Structures are given as structure tokens and as C-alpha cells.
Amino acid sequence: MKTNKPVELRKGLIASSLFLAACFLFNLSLLLLQAGPSRGETAEGQSRDFVVNPYIQLGNNPSLMTREKLDLVWFSLDPDGPWQVRYNKRAIEPRETRRVGMMAGHPFFKHVATLDGLLPGNQVVYEVTRKGRTVYTGSTTARKSRDQDFSFAVFGDTGAGSFGQRKVAFQCFQKKPNLLVIPGDLVYDRGRVSEFLSRFFPILNSARAGLNTGAPLMASTLTMAVLGNHDVANCDYRGTDLNRYPDALGYFIFFEQPLNGPVRIANSRNSTPLSGSAENQLDFIKAAGKNFPATANYSFDYGNSHWLILDANGYMNWNDNQMLDYVRKDLKKSKAVWKFVSFHQPSFSVDRVHFTEQRMRLLCDIFEKEGVTAVFSGHAHNYQRSYPLKFAPNRNKTDGKAIMNADGTVDGELSLDQKFDGQTNCSPRGVIYIISGAGGAALYARADAPPEAQRFNKVFKGDCHSFTYCSVKGKQLRFTQVSEDGDELDSFSVTKGSQP
Template sequence: MKFLFISFIALLSFSATAQNNPDFIVTPYLQIGSTPTPQSLQVLWHASKTDAVWLAEYKTTSGKWMKAEAQTTTPISTAGMEPFIIYTASFKSLIPGSSFMYRISKNSKVVFSVEAKAPKSATQSFRFIASGDMGAGTKEAKQIANGIYKANPDFVAFAGDLVYDYGLMSEYKTKFWPIYNADKVNETGVPLMQSIPFVGAVGNHDVDTKDLDKYPDALAYYLFWDQPLNGPVGQAGGAFVPVLKASDANRKAFTDAAGDKYPRMANFSFNYGNAHWTVIDADTYVDWTDSTLRAWVADDLANSKDITWHFVLYHHPGFSSSREHFEQQQMRLLAPVFEKGNVDIVFNGHVHNYQRSFPLHFKPDNKGTLMVGGKDNKTVRGRVVNGTWTLDKTFDGKTNTKPNGVIYIVSGAGGQTLYNPEQQSQPDTWQKFTDKFISTIHSFTMVDINGKNLKLRQVDVNGNEVDAIDITK
């Protein structure tokens, strides 16, 4: 089946500065911010350190330009890089679900203007894209970006590995901004982030590089993204915050720039439409046997029990049939928490293909076996978690659209080299919990929410629908 896209251009007219506009290092892009609401978005842009006076303005259907609220600056002074400034401003009076205009002026001259989408309210239908491992800068990543653009989503949920290979600011310059924050549709990328927000979960390629002396521009996630800060507070060397290696100067440069975002922005939650999202760090350094961390996830889900849909976003899948990364099962430990919290779908990346589980319930055996390796035999590779599962094989997403259990989606075919293409035609190699396995072509997950109805479609780089299910409440 060929999926019919609606052109984003037909729905959003825009005029934006060229990507190489000398006024910007990175042209404006949207984020949900630290305290997201249906009436608000954040706009960020990067520019050289100058004495220029910048102003962000926006207007809704009322037609009156308003000054953006709470405009701030964050100086970035990283060793080996030219200093620059990240500007942030808030649009706080948006009309949910409506288009709006915003513009950026430099020294009283408009240098950027674009039309964008306000977030949806709990009574409005919406579409989101979920995909991981899109930050490779490959031909396939660009094809996926073009497909997402044509699908005209309201936001993108990025399941980790936001940029390869080390999560560096310099890597964003070549593998991220040109693809997802281009000025227009071309062979390099698409103008997505200027008009809709991306929400990002951290992957191993985003946060595993912790040596700021070797890579002073590492951990760019904590500088370039603006997301909620309502997650658990951790301490370096604890259950979910690794220890940084850095000289005093490099440490200060990073922590001054990251501010409150480090390390708290690795775990957070937010609402969009009638859905609640829990976004967590699933990296191997995180100890999910820690009671404080598990309690935060449980409480977050319990506090959102009156919201219709519940989604969880993280990088490393607990339920995967791929031979690659099979030992990294640590996230299975949270299955009982997800089930008690009435989670509908868990979205993952890390494994570079598409997999959909049967709706399942899982009971782990004890705490699992920690796997270590590396030259020093101390590097944590993951945790093997055995247990028992109960599968709902009566759910088919067509005639039976009410699943009994959590559905786990691996959507890691966002641009990086595909894993285990041979397994697609070898169902005997799949785990019993796997219902669908597509590993011979890159693809992304598209979800439409309309009240108590959900449509999930997996779309490949050619626009073909390779999987589809409906869920009803």
C-alpha cells in the first residue's frame, strides 16, 4: 500500500532565511521548553558573540505582533571553538492547534520569518512521528527527513542517537541542523524544526562521551535542546548520573552553559494533546534496579492516570529480536511499572530496524545479570533480564483493536546502517513476543490520535506502508 502524504508546503507557507545566512550560526528552531503547555513554545537560535540587539516576535490569527516573553542568552565558550550565543525566547499566548507567525529581528531589521504550528489541546486530534537513530547524516537519514516533512506531523519524538558519533556540537553542524532545520526542501534536508518541535530522548551516542578534556564540545544535548526539567535529581556517580572527566576550565565551560539542564533533562515528562509522555534515559550506565528512579517513573504515570493515552520514549529497547544488542535487556525491568501505569506504547530506537511486539505483560526474574566487557572488563554492556511474558495474540489491530498489554515499538531505522536484514525472512529467529519485523529498508513510525482512537503506520523511505495497527479505548 502506498501511503498518500499531504504536502507540508501546501499547508504551511513560509519564508525563511537561507541556512548560510551570516546573521545566524543556527537558524531559529522550536522546542517545547521546560514547562510546556498548549499555548506555548520556545524558539532558539545561535549567533556569533556581537553587540547586536535581537528581538523575537510572534502573532496569532489576531494579526497583532507581540514581543516574545522571557528572552535570554546563554554564552558558549568551549575550548577549540569560536564563542557563540544561544538565544531563547518564549511564545506564551498561542492558540492551541492554530498556525502562527514568528520573526526574528537583528538591530531592528527582520532577518527571519516563518509560519509554525502551535501545540494541540486535549480535545484536538494530532499526528506525531516517532523514530530513532536519525542523526547519522546519511542519504537514508535525509530520505527519512523528507518523508517526515511530507507527512506533516505536529511534532517529532526522537528516540535517541540524536547525532553521531559522540554527541558533539561540531557534529550537529554537519549531521543534524542541515537535515532537520534547513531553510527549504532540497537534497540536503527539510525545514522541519523551524515550524514544529522535536522532542529528544538521549541515546548512547548522545551521552556516552563524558571526557570533556578529549571532547570539550561533547554532551551538546544539554545545550541545544530545551525540554522539561521535572525528572529526578541525581548525583554524579549515582544510579543514573555518570562521572564527567574534565579539567576545571572545561567543566566550568560546560556546566555554565548547560545550567539546570545537566543532568536533569535526561529524564522528564510532558503532556501533548490527550497523551502523556514519559521520556527516560535507558543507557547502560543507568541502574534501573534503583528504587528512587523506578519510583519517579511509577509516580509520573500514576499522576497522569486521568489522561487518555500514555506513551514512553527511550533509546535502548528491552524487547527486541535482533541479534545486535540482544544482551541489552535492562529496560525489561520497568515492564511491571509500565503495565501498572497503563502505558499504551513504548517507543525505542538503538536497534536499526522496525519491530512491533504483541501486547504483552512481563514478570522479570529477580534483577537480571549485569553484563560487562571492554578492554578493562569493566564497561557495562547491559543487563540480561529473564522472566515470563503473557502475550495477547488475539489483538490484530484490525478486527480486534483493544490490546491487553503494552505494545513495544522499535523504530530505529531512521538513517543509520540497518541491523540484521537477514532476520526479516527468518521468523524462527524472532523472540516469541515479536509480531512484526522489518529490517531490509529504512522507515519511521507515524501515529494519528483522534480522541480514543489511535492509528499507527510504519512508513518506509519510498512512502510505502509496511505495517499498520489501530487501537481504540
């Protein structure tokens, strides 16, 4: 039986063995051989205490604090400890240890420890111990305050298990960004837990840094995730079939992110649609906890920037008044110097594969009105930068709603700021749309479209994997696109408050 009715958790819900056993029908010893870094390798030696090494998350802490918090997350096959995290002369136990699945007949556990009382911008050295034995050491930086400089990196479409993915992770790690945003398609092909364990964490959270291995990027860098089409186990947006893929939607299992989005009930309007038996749906919801569906859309602050993260998959209705109000209110209430938006499917792309997917143009005029500097997307496996632009979608004369055509395109009035060069003129008139989708998946060529249809594009690089690196110093932002070999592909600056 299939159902798409709203499903809410009830107390006492017991996860069935169907979901738990089906999640990981592969041999554990083979996994550990293939994904060596997931064994918890540390400077002190190798350990089999971890299925996923510890990594840094923001948790449900969207706003800046005088004393910051970070979540440290790891996964193991054994809940028995005692587990402890030592940092800043403190020793704490995980605030959460719960079973989320099965691996080769063994229960699979998620552990979350909250590091609190952190001074903004300070280095935090942490140790994870089990039964009094140090099994992992790492360090990170507490979230920066409004008056502290910071850096961030962006790359999407990454979890392909490719050499390019390893090189991008390593080069990004060398830059030491304070924040990493991954704009969708975190892992291929279906966003399954098993795929995260084999193609994502062994590279982006490798125990050792190297061009052939990846890097312990997530152990040191606060990482924020965005939901892509491959992260919901389908490309046609008909729903995630939990009968066919019982370990799908790993996004909601692995990432601890703010719960300030507008959608809280599974299978409600504008949530990732679930299909499959009611039993399987309930089992997934229990495993995901509060994260599903809330973390598909959320926002957070970092330094003097505000970030709005949106689900751009095809089941979303971005003409829905509830969603439009959420975007408007979230951006309007922020007093941050820099406002950034990230979603997977780009508003403006000249790639050959996704040229007509333009649904997120429905929000362009809101971004312009509320002072967004840049929008970061993926989906197109290349790097693209638009001119600063303003776009007003055509609207229905009856209800005033923006119009999306049957083929997914959105027509409207486009104006470009072609005087902005990011060198001598650093004050863009409009929003800059960035596609940083060359994080590891097979690269895409440029579209065979008329020049008029591509006139918004300023820079296109589709012949190498790459990532975005930005440094923010007060009202100055320096943007660089870096190749998998560490070469500069593009660069420009933006200054707030200056006049061209």
C-alpha cells in the same frame, strides 16, 4: 586529574578558555559551505546571521495550559542586535542570550525566546529580526489541548549525515506532524556539538525541503529528544571524557526540555557520569545550565497523551528505588487517555547487534500496571513491532528486586496477545513495544537467535530507513510506519475502551 565527585555550580563561575576554545576546532567558512542550511537561508534570501536556524522547543512547560508557551531557540556568532521575535502582533526580545563556546576564534551564542499567550492548536507565524531586518520566518502550531486531535512522528538513530536521513526528514516533513520524538542517538558518533552542527541541524532543520537536503522540520514541529549511547560520547558507559571530547553532550546544550526529572546534581547517582579535569567539567556544566543532568529524564503532556522520557544508558540503575518511584508516580498521576514511554535501548529487540541489551525490561510490569499503550525505542537500526505483551521479570527472593543477568539479559514470564491484529481487534492486552531506529544510520539485520527467543516480535523491517507516524483522534490511534520513499511498511489501530 580526573574526578567523578558531585559538582555543583557556584555563582560567579567563569568559563575557562580551554572548553570554549576546544569546542569547535574547525574552520567556520568550511562549516558554512558544508552545512548550507545553517547559514539562515530564508525565503527572503540567504543570511549568515545564524549558526543554527531557529527551531521550536517545549522548554520547562511539561503540563498543558489554557494559554500555551513554546521556546524558539537559535545560535549565532554575534549577540549584538537588537534581536527580536515577532508573532501574533507582538515583538519580544530573547529571554536568554549567553555564550556557550567558541567557533574558529569567535564566541558562540545561544538565544532563547519564549512565545507565550498561544491558543492551543492555533498556527503561530513568527519572524526573527536583527537590527530591524527580517532574517528568518517560520510557522508552527501551539501545543494541542486535551480535546484536540493531533499527530506525532518518531524516528531515532538519525544524525549520520546520510542520504537516508535526508529522505526520512523530508518524508516526515511532508506528513506535517504536530510533535516529533527522537528516541536517542541524535547524532554520530559522539554527540558532540560540532557533529550536531554538521550532521544534525543541516538536515533536520534545513532551510529547504527536498529528498537531497532534508527539511525545516524542527522550525515547524515541536521536537523532543531522548538521550542515547552515542549522545554521551561513549558506547561502554564509563563516562563522558571532557578532556578527550570537550564539546561532548551537545544534547544538553541544544534541547530546552522540562526540568521535572528526579536527578539534578552532576555526577550524582543515576546521572551521566563526567570525567576529565574539574575545570572542563565545570565549564561544560555552565554551558549546559539547568539542563544538565535534569533533562535526561522528564515527562510532558501533549493533547490527550502523556509522555515519559527515560535515560536507558548503562550507567543508569533502574532497580534504584528513587528511579522506580519516579516512574511509578509519574505514570500513575497522569489522567491522560494515552500514555507513551520512550527510551533509547529497547526492552525487546531481535536485531543482531543489541539482542542481549534487555535492562529496560526491569520496568515492564510498571508500564503494564499504569496503562502504558506503547513504548518507543531506537538503538536497533531498523523497525520492529512486538505483539502486545506482558512481562514479569524474575525477582530476588531476598529484596524483591528484578534480576538482570551478567550478560545484560533479563529473564521472566512473558505472555503475548496474539489475537490483537489492529484491524478488527483494536484492543491490545499488554504494551506494544516499537523500535523506530531506522532514522538514518546504517541498517541492522535480524539476530541469529532461536525462534523461541524472538517470539515476541510481530513485524521486522530492516531493509530501508523509515519513521513512525501516528494520528490521535480522541480514543482512537492510527499507527503507520513509513519508508524513506513514502511507502507504508506497517499499520494498525488501537481503540481505548473497546472490547475485542
